Amino acid sequence: MKRxxxxxxxxxxxxxxxxxxxxxxxxxxxxxxVLVSGDTTRASYDSxxxxxxxxxxxxxxxxxxxGKIDHKRMAEFIEGIASALRPPMHWDTRPYGGVExxxxxxxxxxxxxxxxxxxxxxxxxxxxxxxxxINHFPAGSKVDINIVNDGIYPYxxxxxxxxxxxxxxxxxxxxxxxxxxxxxxxxxxxxxAQRPGNVxxxxxxxIYSPKDTRGVSLEKIFxxxxxxxxxxxxxxxxxxxxVQQFMGDYSGKYYPYNGVPFEYNGKRPFYLxxxxxxxxxxxxxxxxxxxxxxxxxxxxxxxRFNQGTSEVQCNVLPDWKDNAGRFRIRHSDGIVLNxxxxxxQTGKLCFTVAANLGGxxxxxxxxxxxxxxxxxxxxGYTLTVQPIDQSxxxxxxKSYLDGMTHLLTLTGxxxxxxxxxxxxxxxxxxxxxxxxxxxxxxxxxxSFATTTLGLEQLxxxxxxxxxxxxxxxxxxxxxxx
Amino acid sequence: MKHLTYxxxxxAVTVLFFILSCxxxxxxxxxxxxxxxxxxxxxxxxxxxxxxxxTILVAWGGAAIYYYAINSVKFDRWYHWLAIMGVVxxxxxxxxxxxxxxxxxxxxxxYIGESVAFEMQTVLFAALLYVVASYSMRxxxxxxxHTPLPQ
Numbered sequence: 001m002k003r004x005x006x007x008x009x010x011x012x013x014x015x016x017x018x019x020x021x022x023x024x025x026x027x028x029x030x031x032x033x034v035l036v037s038g039d040t041t042r043a044s045y046d047s048x049x050x051x052x053x054x055x056x057x058x059x060x061x062x063x064x065x066x067g068k069i070d071h072k073r074m075a076e077f078i079e080g081i082a083s084a085l086r087p088p089m090h091w092d093t094r095p096y097g098g099v100e101x102x103x104x105x106x107x108x109x110x111x112x113x114x115x116x117x118x119x120x121x122x123x124x125x126x127x128x129x130x131x132x133x134i135n136h137f138p139a140g141s142k143v144d145i146n147i148v149n150d151g152i153y154p155y156x157x158x159x160x161x162x163x164x165x166x167x168x169x170x171x172x173x174x175x176x177x178x179x180x181x182x183x184x185x186x187x188x189x190x191x192x193a194q195r196p197g198n199v200x201x202x203x204x205x206x207i208y209s210p211k212d213t214r215g216v217s218l219e220k221i222f223x224x225x226x227x228x229x230x231x232x233x234x235x236x237x238x239x240x241x242x243v244q245q246f247m248g249d250y251s252g253k254y255y256p257y258n259g260v261p262f263e264y265n266g267k268r269p270f271y272l273x274x275x276x277x278x279x280x281x282x283x284x285x286x287x288x289x290x291x292x293x294x295x296x297x298x299x300x301x302x303x304r305f306n307q308g309t310s311e312v313q314c315n316v317l318p319d320w321k322d323n324a325g326r327f328r329i330r331h332s333d334g335i336v337l338n339x340x341x342x343x344x345q346t347g348k349l350c351f352t353v354a355a356n357l358g359g360x361x362x363x364x365x366x367x368x369x370x371x372x373x374x375x376x377x378x379x380g381y382t383l384t385v386q387p388i389d390q391s392x393x394x395x396x397x398k399s400y401l402d403g404m405t406h407l408l409t410l411t412g413x414x415x416x417x418x419x420x421x422x423x424x425x426x427x428x429x430x431x432x433x434x435x436x437x438x439x440x441x442x443x444x445x446x447s448f449a450t451t452t453l454g455l456e457q458l459x460x461x462x463x464x465x466x467x468x469x470x471x472x473x474x475x476x477x478x479x480x481x
Numbered sequence: 482m483k484h485l486t487y488x489x490x491x492x493a494v495t496v497l498f499f500i501l502s503c504x505x506x507x508x509x510x511x512x513x514x515x516x517x518x519x520x521x522x523x524x525x526x527x528x529x530x531x532x533x534x535x536t537i538l539v540a541w542g543g544a545a546i547y548y549y550a551i552n553s554v555k556f557d558r559w560y561h562w563l564a565i566m567g568v569v570x571x572x573x574x575x576x577x578x579x580x581x582x583x584x585x586x587x588x589x590x591x592y593i594g595e596s597v598a599f600e601m602q603t604v605l606f607a608a609l610l611y612v613v614a615s616y617s618m619r620x621x622x623x624x625x626x627h628t629p630l631p632q
Contacts, residue, residue, distance in 0.1 A: 009545070009618065012492050013538065029527060036525045037588055084505070086521035318517025329517060395589040396518055399525060 027051050027059060031081045035089050038402040045096045049074070071097025087315040087329075087400060095287045102199050102280055102290070103142035106130060107190060108155070108168070109204040110147045111181045112261075115169040116252030117205075117270060125248035125298060126270055130203050131163050133272065136292035148186050148202070150177040180211045183458075184228050190275055191236040199280055199293075202273040206243075207441075207453050209255070218257060218439060222457040229461025233305075240281035240306035241462060242274040242361050244299050245436060247450075256441045257453060267449045269300070269436060278306060285359040294361060301432040303459075304361030305466040312473040313356045314408075315400045322409050324350035327479075338480040342414035349414040353477065354388065354404035357425075360472055366430040367406060374471075377421040381412035410477070419479040424471040433459050484620035491617025495537055495610060502533035513602045519595035526584050535580065536573045536603055540610035541618075543569035548615070548622035559629040566611050573607035574600035 030051055034044045049069045052059040056067060062077060064070045075093045082089040108130065117126040134143055145155035145162055153175045155162060165171055181204070190200045208225040233239065250268035253261045274293070276284070281304070284290045294302070316329050316337065324343040330336040335353070342349050357367050366372050368385045375383045386407050393401050410421055437456035438447060501509040510529060511520055523529060547556075547565045581596045619626050 006621075008488060008492060009541070012495060013541065032525060032527060033588070036522070085525045086505075318521065328515065396522070396591065399521070400518075 028081055031078055035082055035085060035091060036399055038398045040091045042096050045093055090313060092286050095289050100197060101138050101141040102197055102283060104137050105144045105198060105200045107146050107148045107200060107202040109181060110169065110172055110175060110178055111149050112178045113205055113207060113255045116250045117248045118169055119251040122249030122251050125246060127168060129246050129272060129296060129298060132296050133201060133293060134159060136290060138289050147172050147175045149181055152189050180209050183208060184232060187232045196277055197280060199274060199276040204271055206271045206455055206458055208458060221257060222454050225454050226457040226461040229458050230465045233462050233465035238278055240276060240278045240304060242281060242302060242304045243459060244272040245301040246270050246298050247300055258442060264444050269450060269452055285361060301363045302361060303363060303430055305462050312475060314475050315354045317352045317354055317400050320352045322350055322352055324348050325414060327351060336478045340414055340479050340481050347413055348411055350411040353408045354401050355406050355408055356404050358405045363430050363432060372425055374424045374426060377412060378416045378419045379412040381410045381421045383423060384409045417481045421477045424474040427467055427470060427472045429460060429463050488617045491613045494613050499533050499537060503530045514599050516595045519592045522590055526588060528581060528584055531580060532577045535576050536607050537610055539573040540569055540607050541614040543611055544614035544618055548619050548625050552622055552624050554624050557625045557628050562629040566608055569611045570604045570608045574603040577603050
């Protein structure tokens with residue numbers, strides 16, 4: 001009986017030491033350290049896996065019956081820890097965990113007006129864009145190449161030969177009828193042939209040039225183009241399309257819609273149209289191995305057409321130079337700021353939300369233009385948007401900015417005891433589509449070098465087919481005094 | 482039996498303090514001092530349990546040393562007990578600060594001002610836990626069982 005007090009005290013101290021130092025386990029501590037330090041690399045993942053394999057008894061639930069890492073369970077384990085952090089984090093470990101690579105099918109347009117993009121004297125931007133696209137897929141990915149014009153024809157050589165080919169149009173001469181491009185057939189075939197895990201890319205000038213347009217009014221051609229695009233893409237649900245615009249040297253004959261070709265030497269836009277299931281395009285956006293595919297060198301503009309409203313990861317920055325007034329971030333579902341207090345001098349509350357808008361695949365001009373957003377609140381909060389650059393990231397704010405692309409700063413007079421600031425990015429075609437579209441291509445004057453005939457009608461048709469909702473993304477921030 | 486009840490209550494209070502220092506939603510450390518970035522980093526780097534454990538160990542250790550190691554009639558006055566409390570109230574935050582600083586440094590973070598302000602509450606918690614520990618264990622001390630207040 002006399003020893004009981006000592007025994008109880010010893011138990012308390014031993015329990016304390018064990019809980020504080022070893023309770024959560026070495027693996028969980030290691031995962032936390034990786035996430036907080038932002039060192040979410042393959043090397044870090046491998047070191048976590050080696051911790052698991054070194055203690056098969058302790059981490060049996062993370063191993064397959066054969067004693068190998070169960071990457072799915074490992075991802076769930078990491079996600080469980082990441083989502084409980086402040087702010088909740090996310091680490092996409094799929095690329096390291098035996099997830100099948102996406103396959104690539106290239107559809108290389110070989111119409112008359114495409115040949116001048118790859119002349120020996122030119123800069124070769126078109127071929128470089130296609131080569132880069134292929135090279136940005138991990139080594140070992142399945143790559144197929146097709147030539148398209150009036151139909152789809154398999155490229156008869158290897159991918160390596162394609163990459164080395166200095167005159168691709170010369171080596172593919174005679175394939176199909178280069179006098180017109182049947183987009184209806186091509187898009188239908190691409191969408192029909194596509195299987196899960198496949199990404200199809202059409203390399204084209206996106207000029208709608210159907211057979212025999214002599215005497216047909218341009219308005220009629222545009223209407224036909226618009227409804228064709230809508231019809232084709234509306235038929236296939238669950239698809240996402242990314243259109244990337246590039247500029248390339250053009251040297252040779254240009255074939256305008258009225259059928260009187262003329263010589264042109266200068267710049268011209270061309271496009272990569274990336275088509276895949278929503279999941280495949282999401283994987284392209286989130287899997288770092290494919291980072292170069294959606295952000296290639298030389299890309300001028302891009303836009304993702306898809307269905308539905310996207311989820312966007314957001315973190316409120318506790319310490320930021322623009323912050324005014326005081327607030328406390330409540331750790332709960334959704335974003336809630338409580339104990340809000342306006343600035344002592346101005347009465348204004350200003351806070352900044354870091355958001356990952358990269359996955360939306362919209363062009364920077366659209367994302368950083370506050371006019372593209374709708375902001376609703378009782379106290380009339382206003383929004384400014386700026387991209388995050390590396391100079392903004394410090395060790396102290398890294399866990400809030402890691403993986404984020406833009407800062408949304410909201411300012412308002414704090415008057416109401418409770419308010420809800422609702423931010424939404426309107427789903428509409430970006431300005432560059434209209435700016436890059438022309439209604440005549442009969443002469444080289446004006447904006448001929450930077451515009452494509454009927455681009456707005458073609459992309460507008462695709463937009464109508466795939467427009468899921470009113471907004472691309474929405475986020476609500478609750479404010480409480 | 483009465484003395485054993487004191488001990489059990491003391492242990493229960495200490496365990497409750499430890500639990501409340503580790504939780505996310507209601508965290509005893511965040512009630513008194515809150516600086517968003519600093520506290521989030523403390524939570525993410527799992528420092529609260531270690532800080533709480535250090536505070537408890539120093540407080541209970543200080544009381545154990547006073548009642549069972551020093552345990553002398555020469556040092557059985559209330560101000561001797563208070564002097565040990567002072568040592569505990571200084572030692573605990575200093576050790577916690579060194580620990581905090583080393584973890585932040587390992588993660589290339591810097592929260593010096595915030596850490597100093599945060600450790601002010603460790604002074605308070607250490608002193609309170611020292612009182613709890615004293616009333617839990619004083620009864621079995623041969624020479625100091627009447628310190629700080631005879632009962």
